[in-house]
Amino acid sequence: FVERFDAEKGAADTERLKEVARGGGSLMVFAEGRFRRGAGLRPFRMGAFAIAASARLPVVPVALWGARSVLPRDSWLPRRHPITVAVGEPIWPEGEGWDAAVAVRDAAREQILRRCGESDLG
Numbered sequence: 001f002v003e004r005f006d007a008e009k010g011a012a013d014t015e016r017l018k019e020v021a022r023g024g025g026s027l028m029v030f031a032e033g034r035f036r037r038g039a040g041l042r043p044f045r046m047g048a049f050a051i052a053a054s055a056r057l058p059v060v061p062v063a064l065w066g067a068r069s070v071l072p073r074d075s076w077l078p079r080r081h082p083i084t085v086a087v088g089e090p091i092w093p094e095g096e097g098w099d100a101a102v103a104v105r106d107a108a109r110e111q112i113l114r115r116c117g118e119s120d121l122g
Contacts, residue, residue: 002047014047021055039068040121041113044105053093053101061088061108063115086115
């Protein structure tokens with residue numbers, strides 16, 4: 001987890017994850033930051049994409065279709081519902097800086113948006 005409300009702690013968490021990635025570890029990141037029950041693809045947080053660019057590692061976009069129906073708006077109790085998982089093409093950063101991270105984020109978002117079946121709230 002990356003601390004979102006304390007900038008200093010969040011930066012330290014991001015540095016720790018960069019080291020995990022550089023050391024060959026795999027990271028799974030939900031770029032929207034947190035689960036919300038209302039439909040629509042929300043803006044992505046930059047941490048995962050900055051880590052990928054810094055470590056020169058690919059991002060593999062994964063879209064979930066139907067996940068919000070498992071936890072509907074009117075209840076915290078999960079329901080049975082089929083979920084489709086679509087794995088996109090790896091996206092390699094073209095550099096290590098912020099611009100490379102933004103480009104990877106935008107490319108990943110485009111792939112996920114095509115496959116998630118939700119509107120773009122970004």
